[in-house]
Amino acid sequence: MAESESGSTPEKEESTQPEPKKEKKPKKEGKSFDQELRDRFGKWGYTTIFDIIVFIAGIYGLVWFLIDFIADLIGIITIGVVLYWIITIIVLIMIIFFPFMSKLFVKMNNKWSKMPLSFIDTQQKMAEFILFIDWWSVLIFWWVGTVFLLHAFWYWGIVWILLTIALFREVFQRKS
Incomplete structure (x- = not known):
């Protein structure tokens, strides 16, 4: 019996003892x-x-x-370049919304006697006005533009002028 008691006692002791915690890895020895x-x-x-x-x-x-x-x-960035970009944005808006804006200008001109752009009374004059602003914006950009932007005049300027002439070719052909 003593053997059975002594045999059962270690089992109880093992179950009551807490399991050993995992050992932390030792920190590397050295300096921070x-x-x-x-x-x-x-x-x-x-x-x-x-x-x-x-x-x-x-x-x-x-x-x-x-x-x-x-x-x-x-x-x-000089004042000329800023002026060029402002005028270019205005011209782009006028080209994008040309049918709407030209009709709007004609209606406004018929309704009110005094307008800032009172000389625009037809779609043809609107197209000529946009082309005029476009041409002068390219010239201002070329005249005042900085050295690293100078090549843009020859490429974008010519393309821009050809684009606007192509857009309004019908209007100019009607006049002649």
Whole structure:
């Protein structure tokens, strides 16, 4: 019996003992990056404040670079280029909505005696006006444009003029 009791006792002890926890992997022995820096460069005065000074200098350099970059961009963009893009956007809107806008201008001209564009009383005059604005916007762009945009006059200018003439060819043929 003693053997049976002693045999059953270890089973009970095993069940009551908590299971051993998994062992954590030991941390790598060595120094942290900051500690390594302090050890190597501490004799020359490296401290945490040095990190802060380098960070502030980096932010200052980045801000200075961005301000200089924006100032150079503003210097490149002249009033002529801005005027060109404004006129181009207006002309594009007028070309896209030509049928609607030409009818609208004719109705407005018939209804009111004083209009800023009172000389536009037909669709043909509207087409001539758009072509006139388009031509002068290309010339302004060519005249004031910067060096890196100068090639755009020869390509886009000629294409733009041919496009507007093709759009309004019917209107101009009706006149003759």
